[in-house]
Amino acid sequence: MNKNLITVIIVIVSVVLLSLSVVQFYWVKNAITVERTNFENKVNDAVSNVIIRLEKIETFSNLQKTMNSQTRVTSFFNAMDSINRDLYDEMLAVKSPEDIEKLIRKSFMATEFFSEIARKDRPFEIEKTLNKLLIDSLLSDELRMKGIVTQFEYGVYSSEKNRMIIEKTGQYQAQLLKKGFVFTLYPNEFLANPNYLMIYFPFEIRLLLDEMSSIIIVSLLLIIILMLLFVYVIRIIAWQKKLSEMKNDFINNMTHEIKTPISTISLACEALSDHSVKRNEALSENYIKVINDENKRLADITEKILQAATFEQGELILKKEIFNIEEVIDNVINNIGIQVEVKDGKIIRDFRASNSTIIADKMHLTNVISNLVDNANKYSPRKPVITISTENFSEGIKISVEDNGIGINKENQKKIFDKLYRVPTGNIHDVKGFGLGLSYVKAIIEKHNGKITVESDLKKGSTFRVYLPFSN
Ligand SMILES: Nc1ncnc2c1ncn2[C@@H]1O[C@H](COP(=O)(O)OP(=O)(O)OP(=O)(O)O)[C@@H](O)[C@H]1O
Ligand SMILES: [Mg+2]
Incomplete structure (x- = not known):
């Protein structure tokens, strides 16, 4: 093969391999970005759900606080009255022991409900409403439902107090403030100084890499295999080239080695056919010796080449x-x-x-x-x-x-x-x-x-x- 052609092929394949690696790199990078966006969306959904649930709890709490005691007592008794009436109706309709059991359970739940309402009579304060364990359990619940099972840290930041008012462990405060996901707590209320719920995943990168590991490993492997094959092929080409050069050298050498004795022999034969030489015994003997020697040299060369061929066939x-x-x-x-x-x-x-x-x-x-x-x-x-x-x-x-x-x-x-x-x-x-x-x-x-x-x-x-x- 032409030397220039080989160089061109090597350059083209190198460029192709390099571009392939770059494309592969961007592809994996994009996949990671998509995966990260996906993760962010899930976190957004989960935390938004948590905030809605917290908001409901707060509304309920607020309701109790703002109701004046009279209306509260009235509505309390109204509710109790209606529930009691329902219970009474059900009592009249009792037919089997199971119905009695159901009735007892219902009346027990009603009592619980009323005593709970009656107990709640304290003013609303965010630190009190929001309790650490509640947020924690709501967050892990929602995250798990979105398929995110990894350690997380969260905190509630009060812009009014300019500090964290609730923290899960307090270990990752800096990261929480710098790299955490930030959500406004109770976004429907137009507070001048809102509170923020922040959440941070210490092992987020590991989580993403875990998800992507098969893609990354396969891409890397493919590129490495391609490169190794390429190097191997180049080595074979180089070796073939070397071999063909060696064979050329060999043929040149051999022709030269064989031509010399042949021409010497033919010269000696020519001389021998000359009458003056024929008559001179010493001279003709000398020419005959030359022919003999050169003939032996030819035989040696042939023998050497034949031997090499014999090895080739393992004989x-x-x-x-x-x-x-x-x-x-x-x-x-x-x-x-x-x-x-x-x-x-x-x-x-x-x-x-x-x-x-x-x-x-x-x-x-x-x-x-x-x-x-x-x-x-x-x-x-x-x-x-x-x-x-x-x-x-x-x-x-x-x-x-x-x-x-x-x-x-x-x-x-x-x-x-x-x-x-x-x-x-x-x-x-x-x-x-x-x-x-x-x-x-x-x-x-x-x-x-x-x-x-x-x-x-x-x-x-x-x-x-x-x-x-x-x-x-
Ligand atoms: N004693 C030596 N000193 C330096 N170089 C050597 C010596 N022996 C061999 N070589 C190198 O190794 C090469 C291979 O040797 P080898 O005997 O196989 O081939 P060659 O002598 O070139 O040819 P031939 O087939 O006639 O022996 C030689 O061409 C030479 O370059
Ligand atoms: Mg030798």
Whole structure:
């Protein structure tokens, strides 16, 4: 995919995600506002009902106060008279024991009612009419009916006295005055200095959040999932891009690696067909050697690529035999030694293992050691000093290959064992390779139940350590 296109897509998706988050945020905010308005309406309704009920009680009280005693006595007796008459009529109509019981109950209630009226003869005062428990029970009653069940604080504020005249607990006076719901008590009376009923909910926010929690959690979750998926997709795209770059590099390298021996061979063949060369035995022998060497190089390259393909299909079968791994290392040193000496370098062997006999696949392990030493040489541009050491550990043998080359940074140390991965060097490709060696090494070692580690400092050198069990 085009790099610009990917950038455009990433920008668009980021903007969309961001807008989505903003929309979601406003949506939740609106929902909270609606919920709050709803709550306010319920509180308004409930408290208005309470005020109406309080007003009725006050009217009744006022009535008693303003009635002069004469009219009161008259109406009192009138009422008593009428009730007594009703009771008398009912007494005449009694037919069953249940009727008698009903009659007794009614007459008892009538007596209660009259004695109550007769007792009430005190002047009206708001502090006395309004009693704390009454307001409290009326408020909780009405609020509960509206579905609001949470702690509340209330108070009655007198603007005449400029203070709270009734308080539930007195704990939240400041909040009550600042953030409480305020209602005029007895709004129908045109008082110069009205009294106010104030109510405050200490846990209002928690109540709203509780109601909204599912919406908030779901929105957050959705956005988080979307973002994670987005990041994941971007990473996959980046990885795919990297992979395609690596494959391109690989193909370029391979073509180059194969083209060189092919052209050398064809040149040598051309020379051999020349009569003057044919007659010169030494010269033709030399050309034949060149053809042979280049042919071997081609075979090696093909082998390497074929091996990689074999791993891909998971078809690796080990042919195990008993052998001495130190002998294998010596063979490798013999083969690569010349290349190292050409660069004015040296290979130091430091064999300390007391037991170096293992049961493993000799051919593959030779390739493993050879890959490691080859890398140590390839990636040490000046005078390579390569130390190969062996050492026993409890269940096997440890082989270390140390060099004083260019080293590998931490980030790349994690990737060099991936297939086709080569540490990027910008545009300088002075060291040839396919990025297949270490992935092969790792696969072979793991197939033997061993492990490989790398320790490296940029510009100082690297040490690869292979842990191989004696047998598995
Ligand atoms: N001893 C080392 N010092 C520094 N860098 C190294 C060393 N060994 C490996 N690397 C880095 O790790 C990369 C992968 O190594 P690997 O052997 O898999 O591939 P290669 O050497 O590039 O190609 P080939 O398939 O021919 O071996 C190399 O390209 C190189 O950047
Ligand atoms: Mg290599």
